[in-house]
Amino acid sequence: MSDSASSKATDTLARRGLMFIMSSPSGAGKTTISRMLLEHDPHICISVSCTTRPPRPGEVDGKDYHFVDRTEFDRMVENEEFLEWAEVFGHCYGTPKAQVKAGLKDGQDYLFDIDWQGTQQLYQKLERDVVRVFLLPPSIDELRRRLTGRGTDSAEVIAGRMDRARSEISHWDGYDYVVVNDDIQACFEKVTEILAAERMRRARQTGLIGFVRELMRPDDGAPA
Numbered sequence: 001m002s003d004s005a006s007s008k009a010t011d012t013l014a015r016r017g018l019m020f021i022m023s024s025p026s027g028a029g030k031t032t033i034s035r036m037l038l039e040h041d042p043h044i045c046i047s048v049s050c051t052t053r054p055p056r057p058g059e060v061d062g063k064d065y066h067f068v069d070r071t072e073f074d075r076m077v078e079n080e081e082f083l084e085w086a087e088v089f090g091h092c093y094g095t096p097k098a099q100v101k102a103g104l105k106d107g108q109d110y111l112f113d114i115d116w117q118g119t120q121q122l123y124q125k126l127e128r129d130v131v132r133v134f135l136l137p138p139s140i141d142e143l144r145r146r147l148t149g150r151g152t153d154s155a156e157v158i159a160g161r162m163d164r165a166r167s168e169i170s171h172w173d174g175y176d177y178v179v180v181n182d183d184i185q186a187c188f189e190k191v192t193e194i195l196a197a198e199r200m201r202r203a204r205q206t207g208l209i210g211f212v213r214e215l216m217r218p219d220d221g222a223p224a
Ligand SMILES: Nc1nc2c(ncn2[C@@H]2O[C@H](COP(=O)(O)OP(=O)(O)O)[C@@H](O)[C@H]2O)c(=O)[nH]1
Pocket: 023, 024, 025, 026, 027, 031, 049, 050, 053, 084, 085, 086, 088, 089, 093, 094, 095, 113, 114, 115, 117, 118, 119
């Protein structure tokens, strides 16, 4: 087999998709890093959550979140339409089930911007598919600066998010990887490396069995 033919074979090996979860205290940068990943990596798409929180300026329904009212959210909970859901900052957030389960089988990777409660629930249900990444701010002062600088929340809301930050940080040990988001580019590169390595895990590479069997076939001596 020529070099180009063999690299083609490995490029098309079947692989099960993964669930790449990114959590952090509010303001540490998970939305920013998520957007960079989605922009640079065509093989991962975001799992769009449902929320009862009102949209922020610039947020688009169906892209950033599916914005629903409480009655609709409760109906979806009742119908078991969520893989997980949780109440955060007085609003409900949930991960719709249908799309993700089908996509994983077809090798589609999904990115989740969800909190520690949702992470625990997804891990309990789909442990083998889940990769858990936690982002930390370089300092509490910098976290406050970022929340203020983002310009999307009132002083009161920011104070609430800062109060919650310490308790959110206390869940750092429920994650597989912890990355300090100091320099944005450096953080993005680390997250990209984690994703690349996790894609190579043997258990995810469902096409390997046939590929290796082929490699191990007795040599018939035919020229390449
Ligand atoms: N469990 C769970 N948490 C979610 C979901 N979607 C978003 N979140 C979390 O809810 C929290 C608040 O999100 P948001 O209102 O967008 O503000 P942010 O903290 O600035 O990202 C964040 O910790 C998100 O990770 C979801 O579907 N399930």
